[in-house]
Amino acid sequence: MKLLFKEPKPFSNPYIAGIFLGLTLLASFLILGAGLGASGGLARISAFLEGLMFPAHVAATEYFGAWGKNPLNYYLVFMLIGVFIGGLFSAIFSRRISIGVERGNTGPLHLRLFFAASGGVLSGFAARLAGGCTSGQALSGSALLLSGSIVFLVCVFAGGFATAWLVRRQWND
Amino acid sequence: MISTFFGADSLGSLAALAASLVIGIFFGISLEKAGFGSSKRLAGIFYFRDMAVLKVMFTALVVAMMGLSIAIWAGLIDPATQIYYMTTYYGTYIFAGLIFGVGFVMSGWCPGTAAVGMASGKMDAVVFMAGAVIGSILFNEIYPLIKPIVTWGQSGLAAYGQPGLAFLNESLGIPRRVVVLGITLIAVACFWGSEFIEAGKGMKSYFKSPFLARFSLVLILTAGILFLIPEKKFSASESRLSTAAFAPSVVPSGPDPVSDRALLTDVASAADHVAPEELAAALYNRDPGVLVVDIRPLDEYNAFHIRGAVQVNMPDLPAFVSARTDKTRIVLYSNGMVHPSQSRDQLYRSGFRNVFILTDGLDGFIDRCLKPVSLRSPPLSAEAARQINAWRVFFYGHDQAASAAPDSVFQGLKLPGMIDTGRLADNLTRPDIKIIDSRSQPDYNTRHIPGSFSLSPEHFRGNVDGVPSMLMPAEILAAKLSLMGIQPKDLIVLVYDGDKMRDATLIAMGLERIGHTRYAVLDGGFDKWTAEGKPTGNALPQVQRSAYLVKHGTDMFSVSYVKVLADVQNKSTLILDVRPEDYFTGKKSDEARAGHIPGAINRVFSADLAKIDAFIGFKPLKELTDIYAKLIPSLDTPVVVHCRTGHQASQTFFLLKHLLGYRNVFWYDAGWTEWAARTELPVDK
Numbered sequence: 001m002k003l004l005f006k007e008p009k010p011f012s013n014p015y016i017a018g019i020f021l022g023l024t025l026l027a028s029f030l031i032l033g034a035g036l037g038a039s040g041g042l043a044r045i046s047a048f049l050e051g052l053m054f055p056a057h058v059a060a061t062e063y064f065g066a067w068g069k070n071p072l073n074y075y076l077v078f079m080l081i082g083v084f085i086g087g088l089f090s091a092i093f094s095r096r097i098s099i100g101v102e103r104g105n106t107g108p109l110h111l112r113l114f115f116a117a118s119g120g121v122l123s124g125f126a127a128r129l130a131g132g133c134t135s136g137q138a139l140s141g142s143a144l145l146l147s148g149s150i151v152f153l154v155c156v157f158a159g160g161f162a163t164a165w166l167v168r169r170q171w172n173d
Numbered sequence: 174m175i176s177t178f179f180g181a182d183s184l185g186s187l188a189a190l191a192a193s194l195v196i197g198i199f200f201g202i203s204l205e206k207a208g209f210g211s212s213k214r215l216a217g218i219f220y221f222r223d224m225a226v227l228k229v230m231f232t233a234l235v236v237a238m239m240g241l242s243i244a245i246w247a248g249l250i251d252p253a254t255q256i257y258y259m260t261t262y263y264g265t266y267i268f269a270g271l272i273f274g275v276g277f278v279m280s281g282w283c284p285g286t287a288a289v290g291m292a293s294g295k296m297d298a299v300v301f302m303a304g305a306v307i308g309s310i311l312f313n314e315i316y317p318l319i320k321p322i323v324t325w326g327q328s329g330l331a332a333y334g335q336p337g338l339a340f341l342n343e344s345l346g347i348p349r350r351v352v353v354l355g356i357t358l359i360a361v362a363c364f365w366g367s368e369f370i371e372a373g374k375g376m377k378s379y380f381k382s383p384f385l386a387r388f389s390l391v392l393i394l395t396a397g398i399l400f401l402i403p404e405k406k407f408s409a410s411e412s413r414l415s416t417a418a419f420a421p422s423v424v425p426s427g428p429d430p431v432s433d434r435a436l437l438t439d440v441a442s443a444a445d446h447v448a449p450e451e452l453a454a455a456l457y458n459r460d461p462g463v464l465v466v467d468i469r470p471l472d473e474y475n476a477f478h479i480r481g482a483v484q485v486n487m488p489d490l491p492a493f494v495s496a497r498t499d500k501t502r503i504v505l506y507s508n509g510m511v512h513p514s515q516s517r518d519q520l521y522r523s524g525f526r527n528v529f530i531l532t533d534g535l536d537g538f539i540d541r542c543l544k545p546v547s548l549r550s551p552p553l554s555a556e557a558a559r560q561i562n563a564w565r566v567f568f569y570g571h572d573q574a575a576s577a578a579p580d581s582v583f584q585g586l587k588l589p590g591m592i593d594t595g596r597l598a599d600n601l602t603r604p605d606i607k608i609i610d611s612r613s614q615p616d617y618n619t620r621h622i623p624g625s626f627s628l629s630p631e632h633f634r635g636n637v638d639g640v641p642s643m644l645m646p647a648e649i650l651a652a653k654l655s656l657m658g659i660q661p662k663d664l665i666v667l668v669y670d671g672d673k674m675r676d677a678t679l680i681a682m683g684l685e686r687i688g689h690t691r692y693a694v695l696d697g698g699f700d701k702w703t704a705e706g707k708p709t710g711n712a713l714p715q716v717q718r719s720a721y722l723v724k725h726g727t728d729m730f731s732v733s734y735v736k737v738l739a740d741v742q743n744k745s746t747l748i749l750d751v752r753p754e755d756y757f758t759g760k761k762s763d764e765a766r767a768g769h770i771p772g773a774i775n776r777v778f779s780a781d782l783a784k785i786d787a788f789i790g791f792k793p794l795k796e797l798t799d800i801y802a803k804l805i806p807s808l809d810t811p812v813v814v815h816c817r818t819g820h821q822a823s824q825t826f827f828l829l830k831h832l833l834g835y836r837n838v839f840w841y842d843a844g845w846t847e848w849a850a851r852t853e854l855p856v857d858k
Binding site: 046049094103156 | 210216228232233244266340353364384
């Protein structure tokens with residue numbers, strides 16, 4: 001990977017970052033009346049993209065079709081765009097932009113890309129099934145003390161820990 | 174009170190989209206600052222190499238959880254209506270969670286962090302996002318096949334009218350504040366554990382650092398303070414459910430210390446109540462999660478019940494409630510609150526947390542939600558009046574909202590007053606008209622107005638405190654009306670024959686006593702009815718017994734001998750003796766002494782009646798107005814009417830008060846029977 005800026009700043013104190021994230025989540029509850037979310041916006045973008053290619057088919061599908069002709073007209077899409085913008089600001093400000101594929105020093109590139117892609121497919125699918133991802137279900141839902149969200153959170157970590165050893169090679173240093 | 178975009182149903186508005194963008198920006202900044210623009214850092218937790226995910230997520234969770242608790246406690250936000258909650262599908266979430274976890278550790282990303290990763294230049298984030306798009310599309314394509322697992326294992330709980338909405342405190346059956354404190358303590362333990370692990374790996378660690386110590390302390394103290402706040406404070410209003418109000422199903426019986434405390438806390442804070450207005454609104458708006466249960470006997474229920482209520486006898490309640498744990502609120506009511514309270518407490522101990530009682534019972538519901546607008550003081554705002562009228566129409570049915578909007582059928586009919594035979598004939602089949610026939614039973618049995626009841630005025634009288642032929646107290650009169658299936662909203666028509674107008678008016682005195690002013694005497698009585706060829710029959714009327722509510726304080730016209738004596742002594746009131754002249758003067762007597770009350774004037778009741786064709790009725794009102802104007806100085810002059818037992822006087826009372834407009838008419842029920850018998854009272858001849 002190629003660092004865009006010299007001397008990137010160290011990461012923040014994770015607890016301080018967590019407080020900041022928690023307050024953002026609280027603001028979302030009090031202003032929007034809903035928690036944070038990322039996969040929701042992503043799904044809408046997916047509907048839009050598939051709609052560009054196969055508009056009649058998408059309109060006829062039960063899941064994407066229910067979102068109508070303008071799936072992007074949805075608050076979570078704007079939130080996801082905001083995440084990108086905020087991430088960009090912060091990365092520039094902290095000089096933490098590095099272009100490339102992040103992996104272990106001896107981790108094979110193709111392996112990393114394969115895992116990134118297939119992991120993405122699994123995550124994308126599972127997030128739709130659960131109606132949320134780590135932000136929407138695990139974090140926001142658990143903050144609301146929703147039993148289902150807490151169960152989801154626990155299972156995410158269970159699934160992760162169970163398969164971590166199998167995919168360790170990409171991070172080898 | 175905060176109104177969120179979700180609560181105002183305006184998440185699609187431009188303002189909401191803009192707010193989401195801004196919130197997203199702060200979301201992105203938080204993630205990036207935490208270093209979550211790096212998949213290596215993110216995946217680190219699964220190898221105990223970098224515990225950042227645990228620290229950041231858990232901190233955020235605890236901060237948001239406690240912040241929201243404080244906002245709810247401070248009354249800033251109503252959790253029932255202003256926040257979007259996802260339904261709990263245990264099967265779906267377990268399955269999806271595991272798959273997502275695999276995807277997470279595999280890729281080192283989740284959608285939110287990947288957005289930050291993309292912004293940080295990470296190509297693996299771009300590849301992840303592309304994969305996630307494919308995954309989403311895949312979901313859409315096979316959606317019809319996998320629909321069953323999308324809503325798999327829905328929780329049996331419900332909250333805020335949303336089935337399947339399960340909160341952790343309900344699912345575990347422990348109070349919310351215990352859950353909050355517990356999660357905080359677990360979080361702090363995890364933080365110390367994470368720091369310990371990282372210190373062990375030689376990384377920079379906060380283990381035993383002043384920062385971590387202070388941070389932990391602040392979290393625990395805040396959770397501790399929230400722990401001390403009573404549970405009820407986390408309900409937005411009295412009738413909103415405390416989140417401790419549900420349990421999945423029946424718990425085996427046996428004393429449950431946690432429940433007793435919780436139960437009594439609920440009782441003390443009235444969290445076990447639902448206010449009448451709250452219930453009326455919920456039923457009017459057809460809230461599917463609300464079920465109202467009438468626990469009175471079936472006949473009372475049939476006479477009148479709150480619209481939408483089902484009738485369940487108390488012993489059947491446990492079985493009934495256990496089959497309906499999906500209901501958000503099951504509200505019990507009877508006339509008062511005692512039986513519902515007892516039932517509810519027992520059900521609570523058995524583990525049912527969705528049962529409540531109606532504050533003030535049916536009596537209170539009728540008084541607070543259904544009493545006519547014109548009878549309320551202070552007067553209601555226009556909006557409140559509309560609400561009451563809407564509820565009256567809803568709960569009483571279309572033809573009972575009469576007093577605020579005059580019933581067009583009876584327009585122009587002054588009640589109490591006289592009703593024309595034609596008008597009665599036109600409305601004979603209305604269920605809210607009850608005809609009482611005071612003729613002799615043989616006459617009634619031969620034929621009577623269809624649907625009418627045979628009732629002698631003597632049935633409304635008896636010996637009270639030693640004085641014979643006295644009008645019965647309100648409770649007894651109401652009980653008699655209940656046996657005839659009469660309700661306060663009914664228009665009662667009183668039918669006499671011959672010159673026995675006084676029989677009808679004596680029954681009317683009973684109606685006046687219980688405040689039933691919706692009555693009218695049939696003009697001309699039964700004789701006019703038959704002379705006009707109107708329908709008669711001899712079938713007995715169909716009756717569904719009612720529960721006529723006794724009102725108190727409605728008899729402002731009955732006076733005792735004590736009051737009459739005072740009137741005699743200070744000459745402040747006109748005493749009108751309606752007995753025949755011979756009895757007034759003492760020439761004839763059928764009582765202990767002969768004569769009249771000192772200062773009284775005499776006008777015999779029968780002089781007010783006249784024969785008109787085939788029937789006998791009042792003389793023309795113009796004529797009577799002039800006659801009485803000579804006897805009584807003004808319409809406001811206090812007048813006490815009496816006779817021997819109150820029977821004849823009832824006719825004059827009716828005439829003066831309801832037909833001629835005198836405003837201060839009183840009735841000395843005990844009459845000459847008592848006055849003559851009490852030798853200490855003065856008598857004139």
